[in-house]
Amino acid sequence: MRVVVQDDVCQGHTLCCMTAPEVFGLREDDGHSFVQISEFTPEQLEAAKRAALNCPEQAILVED
Ligand code: SF4
Numbered sequence: 296m297r298v299v300v301q302d303d304v305c306q307g308h309t310l311c312c313m314t315a316p317e318v319f320g321l322r323e324d325d326g327h328s329f330v331q332i333s334e335f336t337p338e339q340l341e342a343a344k345r346a347a348l349n350c351p352e353q354a355i356l357v358e359d
Contacts, residue, residue: 296335296340296357296358296359297356297357297358298318298330298335298340298343298347298355298356298357298358299330299355299356299358300319300327300328300329300330300354300355300356301354301355301356302327302329304352304353304354305327305328305352305354306351306352306354307321307325307326307327307328308350308351308352309321309328310346310349310350310351311328311346311347311349311350311355312328314342314345314346314349315339315342315343315345315346317332317339317342318330318331318332318335318339318342318343318346319331319343319346328354328355330343340357343355343357344357
């Protein structure tokens with residue numbers, strides 16, 4: 296399982312952090328999102344998938 300934020304696509308809308316606050320954080324320097332965990336519970340993975348679907352820029356990739 297891999298969850299990736301494409302940094303060159305992310306626009307820092309913050310939506311992913313609201314949808315999955317345990318999974319995504321925002322960097323202080325440029326406001327872009329990053330994945331802050333490497334092991335996912337089923338609930339965190341579902342939240343990451345929801346965040347990917349809701350990202351306006353389609354910047355989040357969730358790969359099985
Ligand atoms: S919702 Fe998408 S564009 Fe917005 S901060 Fe998250 S990854 Fe970046």
